[in-house]
Amino acid sequence: MKKALLGIALLSAIVFTSGCTNGKTTSTDATSDQSTTETTTVESTTESIDPEVAYQSILDDYSKKIKDATPGLVDEYNTEYPQQQGGVDALAELSNAKVEKLAEISNEGISKMADVKSESKDGQSSYEEWSKKLMAVYTEESQKIVEAYQVSATPVESSEPVVYQQEEEPQQQQQAVEQPVSQAPVEEYTTFNKGDDINTIAANAGISVEKFLELNGFTLDQYFFSPGDTIRIK
Known part of the structure; x- marks a missing residue:
């Protein structure tokens, strides 16, 4: 709107001075050129993007998306795992499917950071620093799904038969204490x-x-x- 008003003002000035001397018209034209140059400079400055601001915005946005999605994925896993057949392997597959949904969100955010790097000609080190911050959020939140998997897998693993060993003789026990076997x-x-x-x-x-x-x-x-x-x- 300001740019339009500026154009109207310049047009009025030119019309007003059209009947004046050539010297005054030249002065008005010079003023018009200077104003146009200043307007172009302001627009160029406005359109420039600070990579750090863009990276921070993406980090905040996708960190929130990951954190908002995690509780629902944990609930989904806890609801679905009792119906799984196939033991620990089936539970691991279900857990992987939930974690992959967080990975998709994280990868989308990192892809947007790569776009910022490309468009702003920002350095590789700055891009890697910000992408690692988003990966850290993803790793922390995905661990909550893994913890749900570990809790659900414990009864399955504990159902395996337990082998009991006979008690050793006192002398053998003493020897075992003195010479522990490193594993x-x-x-x-x-x-x-x-x-x-x-x-x-x-x-x-x-x-x-x-x-x-x-x-x-x-x-x-x-x-x-x-x-x-x-x-x-x-």
């Missing part, structure tokens, strides 16, 4: 399937994305998995 950490592996993503796998394993990548010899800056790959999760 190596148990490693666990699974298969990377089509549609899997590192966030979902790490959340279901109860570890951070960074730890999952470290176990498999990768980092956040460089990793690659293909369907059918054997991956370590513990």
Whole structure:
């Protein structure tokens, strides 16, 4: 509206001075050019976007979406898991399906951050910093679904037969105390399937994305998995 009013004012000035000397008309034209230049400068400044403001807006928006979706997904899991057949594997599959819904929201937000990086020519480090903040929100919230899975899986796992050992002789017990047997950490592996993503796998394993990548010899800056790959999760 201001731009339209400015144009009308300039047009009135030109009409008013049309009967005056050439020197006055030239002065009016110069004023018109200067005003147009100033208007263009203001518009260019208004249209510029601060990447940090855009990143923060996306982080706030998608963090809220993830946090708002989590309670409903936990309730869905708790409602649906009693009807599952197939033991722990079926429960894990159901849990993965709920976690993937949070992953979709997170991935959409990170994609928008990538658009900001591309449009603003912002640096890679700034984009990675903001995307990691959103991934941290996703990891924290998806863990709540994993915790619901772990609680539901406990009765299934405890139904396995328990093997009791006979008591050792006192001498054998003493020897066991004096020479404890060190146990190596148990490693666990699974298969990377089509549609899997590192966030979902790490959340279901109860570890951070960074730890999952470290176990498999990768980092956040460089990793690659293909369907059918054997991956370590513990």
